[in-house]
Amino acid sequence: MKKDSPKKDAAKAKPATAKSAPVETSEKIEQLRQFTVNSDDAYLTSNQGLRVSDDQNSLKAGTRGPSLLEDFLLREKLTHFDHERIPERVVHARGVGAHGSFQAYEGNDAYTKAGFLNRTSKPTPVFVRFSTVGGSRGSTDLARDVRGFAVKFYTDEGIFDLVGNNMPVFFIQDSVKFPDFIHAVKPEPHNEIPQASSAHDTFYDFISLSTETTHMLMWLMSDRAIPRSLRMMEGFGVHTFRLIDESGQSRFVKFHWKPLLGVHSVLWDEAVKISGKDPDFHRRDLWEAINSGAFPEWELGVQIVEEKDEFKFNFDLLDPTKLIPEELVPVVPIGKMTLNRNVDNYFAETEQVAFCISHIVPGIDFSNDPLLQGRLFSYLDTQLKRLGGPNFHELPINKSLAPVTNNQRDGHMRQTINPGVASYQPNTTGGGCPFQAGAAKGGFASFPQPVDGVKLRDRSESFFDHFSQATMFYNSQNEVEKQHISEALQFELNKVISPEIKQRMLVVLAQVDGDLAEKVGQGIGLKVPRKIDGNLNQQVPADTDTSSYQPQLTKKPFKESAALSILRNPKPGLETRKVALLVADGFDSSMTTAISEKLVEEGAVPCVVAPHGGSVFDADGNGHDVDFALPTTGSVLFDALYVTGGSKSSSALQADAAALLFINETFKHFKAIGTAGEGVEVVRKALNLVGLKLTNQKDLSGVVLAETDDAGDATERFLEAVAIGRHWKRKGGDLIPV
Numbered sequence: 148m149k150k151d152s153p154k155k156d157a158a159k160a161k162p163a164t165a166k167s168a169p170v171e172t173s174e175k176i177e178q179l180r181q182f183t184v185n186s187d188d189a190y191l192t193s194n195q196g197l198r199v200s201d202d203q204n205s206l207k208a209g210t211r212g213p214s215l216l217e218d219f220l221l222r223e224k225l226t227h228f229d230h231e232r233i234p235e236r237v238v239h240a241r242g243v244g245a246h247g248s249f250q251a252y253e254g255n256d257a258y259t260k261a262g263f264l265n266r267t268s269k270p271t272p273v274f275v276r277f278s279t280v281g282g283s284r285g286s287t288d289l290a291r292d293v294r295g296f297a298v299k300f301y302t303d304e305g306i307f308d309l310v311g312n313n314m315p316v317f318f319i320q321d322s323v324k325f326p327d328f329i330h331a332v333k334p335e336p337h338n339e340i341p342q343a344s345s346a347h348d349t350f351y352d353f354i355s356l357s358t359e360t361t362h363m364l365m366w367l368m369s370d371r372a373i374p375r376s377l378r379m380m381e382g383f384g385v386h387t388f389r390l391i392d393e394s395g396q397s398r399f400v401k402f403h404w405k406p407l408l409g410v411h412s413v414l415w416d417e418a419v420k421i422s423g424k425d426p427d428f429h430r431r432d433l434w435e436a437i438n439s440g441a442f443p444e445w446e447l448g449v450q451i452v453e454e455k456d457e458f459k460f461n462f463d464l465l466d467p468t469k470l471i472p473e474e475l476v477p478v479v480p481i482g483k484m485t486l487n488r489n490v491d492n493y494f495a496e497t498e499q500v501a502f503c504i505s506h507i508v509p510g511i512d513f514s515n516d517p518l519l520q521g522r523l524f525s526y527l528d529t530q531l532k533r534l535g536g537p538n539f540h541e542l543p544i545n546k547s548l549a550p551v552t553n554n555q556r557d558g559h560m561r562q563t564i565n566p567g568v569a570s571y572q573p574n575t576t577g578g579g580c581p582f583q584a585g586a587a588k589g590g591f592a593s594f595p596q597p598v599d600g601v602k603l604r605d606r607s608e609s610f611f612d613h614f615s616q617a618t619m620f621y622n623s624q625n626e627v628e629k630q631h632i633s634e635a636l637q638f639e640l641n642k643v644i645s646p647e648i649k650q651r652m653l654v655v656l657a658q659v660d661g662d663l664a665e666k667v668g669q670g671i672g673l674k675v676p677r678k679i680d681g682n683l684n685q686q687v688p689a690d691t692d693t694s695s696y697q698p699q700l701t702k703k704p705f706k707e708s709a710a711l712s713i714l715r716n717p718k719p720g721l722e723t724r725k726v727a728l729l730v731a732d733g734f735d736s737s738m739t740t741a742i743s744e745k746l747v748e749e750g751a752v753p754c755v756v757a758p759h760g761g762s763v764f765d766a767d768g769n770g771h772d773v774d775f776a777l778p779t780t781g782s783v784l785f786d787a788l789y790v791t792g793g794s795k796s797s798s799a800l801q802a803d804a805a806a807l808l809f810i811n812e813t814f815k816h817f818k819a820i821g822t823a824g825e826g827v828e829v830v831r832k833a834l835n836l837v838g839l840k841l842t843n844q845k846d847l848s849g850v851v852l853a854e855t856d857d858a859g860d861a862t863e864r865f866l867e868a869v870a871i872g873r874h875w876k877r878k879g880g881d882l883i884p885v
């Protein structure tokens with residue numbers, strides 16, 4: 148708490164959270180970096196290495212005369228600036244990246260021959276990019292949206308990209324629908340409104356006419372779409388892939404990333420406010436955690452399905468709108484990923500990283516999922532457009548660490564200088580090099596899946612069940628989560644203008660759960676229609692008899708899967724939890740120091756929040772650094788609150804509207820509040836203002852009051868309350884205005 152606070156020292160040392168820094172990869176990681184400025188590079192130069200004598204003035208005919216065309220330095224600088232932007236990603240434009248490493252566990256040779264999944268002696272470098280989908284590059288982090296979770300593995304056998312999301316299913320079943328879906332969710336084309344939001348007519352028009360989207364819609368309306376941190380969300384490969392073992396045997400696989408910190412989300416009211424207070428909330432959170440040594444970690448897990456079991460389920464493994472309940476096929480952990488280094492340059496790394504689902508290594512292969520098949524075309528095509536040509540693999544962030552030797556030559560911005568004349572094969576001029584590598588030499592060979600079919604445009608009947616997993620997802624949530632889904636739908640549909648679209652949506656929701664449809668109907672002021680004109684499933688040609696498009700479920704659908712709920716799988720913990728210590732001049736520093744030290748010991752991050760920035764003075768007149776000034780911050784940026792004692796501080800906070808709002812919002816959002824001494828009066832006043840009464844009874848669902856004689860015990864109770872996170876049993880917070 149003092150200027151040389153233990154918090155800051157601990158943050159520097161922080162061995163508690165910096166668990167598994169993979170030092171062995173540092174050499175390889177260095178190869179990915181370009182250069183840093185040293186003393187020889189200290190002078191300003193042009194791009195041709197010419198030292199520049201004056202970079203403040205353009206070349207002119209006289210000090211007040213016109214600028215001269217001759218000014219090649221001005222032209223070089225402006226031209227470069229004019230070309231600084233590349234097209235932003237058409238989807239997943241807003242993103243943040245970090246470096247790290249992946250360490251495989253023992254025993255994966257039972258499933259795959261992939262080198263990086265079997266090499267336990269040293270980790271494989273990775274680069275991860277997290278993203279939102281719908282918003283532009285400058286949009287808010289806390290949009291209700293799917294999060295991209297793309298991982299590039301720099302393996303010894305070439306690049307492997309696992310380009311996934313934080314939800315295990317997708318909206319559509321066939322890639323040919325992707326442009327339609329994205330056009331519908333993106334801002335409407337005539338006025339480019341709304342930014343980074345699915346709450347508008349075109350989205351729900353498409354959704355209500357394409358019922359295959361219903362399962363994913365449930366995920367999008369759930370708290371998964373508003374994560375507390377990118378470090379606290381799961382990742383999924385979505386499609387069914389194949390793993391191939393040394394003997395050539397194939398098994399179906401679904402990939403999962405499980406965060407070691409558990410899955411946590413914010414509330415919608417918080418998301419809305421965070422978007423204003425700190426639109427970079429997730430980006431900043433990741434950056435700060437990595438910088439402080441609290442390295443985010445995920446376990447990679449696999450669900451394996453033997454070839455013979457392909458048709459064992461009541462859904463098709465090739466249908467990307469379905470998941471395999473973990474209760475049917477458990478997730479087996481096969482390795483751990485640690486993110487341990489922030490980027491040096493956002494553009495060169497995060498913006499130019501080029502993920503392609505076709506970047507694959509021996510031991511992994513594709514399935515016939517029609518969405519996956521379309522992606523195999525789309526990503527390479529996208530990189531050609533965004534990065535300007537076929538040599539994007541030469542950019543440092545995209546470079547394979549395995550040697551690249553082939554006869555491909557030239558092209559836009561080619562960097563490799565290939566010597567010799569042998570740019571063809573077979574050749575004698577180059578000694579026959581480079582040689583094709585058979586499977587024994589590590590060459591990639593596609594799994595020889597027999598294919599025999601009629602050429603047609605159609606969908607398998609096994610894809611027709613659009614609702615049973617949507618219902619399963621809804622049934623799997625606890626009451627709080629169900630309420631959040633209902634409120635999210637009410638928010639979104641209240642923003643939709645067309646009554647027809649809203650009505651169609653109610654009909655769709657009634658297929659998922661009658662009660663949900665009723666509640667949403669009430670929330671948007673419409674009755675759930677018994678019937679509507681026309682066909683909900685318009686993903687078929689107009690003359691199709693859709694009566695056959697009913698689920699042909701031969702096996703019973705799975706009713707609920709506890710693994711799909713966040714709140715039924717709580718993971719309490721203090722690590723990296725941000726706790727606001729609310730103080731004003733004259734505060735009791737002995738209390739805050741004790742709390743602060745304890746929090747740091749447990750890996751939490753205490754922050755001093757005061758009415759003003761700079762220094763705040765304790766009751767003994769000692770100055771302490773203020774981390775956040777009240778006017779620039781908000782309770783929504785923290786996980787918990789401690790209101791300290793000191794009579795002068797208490798009086799000042801009781802007279803400060805921002806401080807009282809801070810307390811009330813923390814209460815409303817079910818987060819832990821600790822208070823002691825005269826701090827109790829501040830909390831009491833804040834709650835009184837909204838008609839709530841703070842009694843002296845101890846610990847009202849996560850509100851921990853310290854009496855003078857049990858200060859130590861109260862600290863422990865407060866820490867426990869912070870670790871729990873949200874105290875859902877708390878009553879009365881809904882009376883606090885949003």
Ligand code: HDE
Pocket residue numbers: 236237238239242276277278294295296297310311312317321322323325383384385386467500501502518519521522525526527529530
């Ligand atoms: Fe993507 N997707 N996508 N997508 N996707 C892109 O590639 C596409 C899909 C995902 O951080 C684009 O480089 C099609 C599913 C992530 O750079 C583009 C289809 C999943 C990222 C593209 C899908 C994803 C992208 C835009 C349906 C989860 C960000 C920029 C057939 C498994 C990667 C780019 C990053 C990015 C196409 C569906 C995940 C246009 C055609 C399903 C995480 O190529």
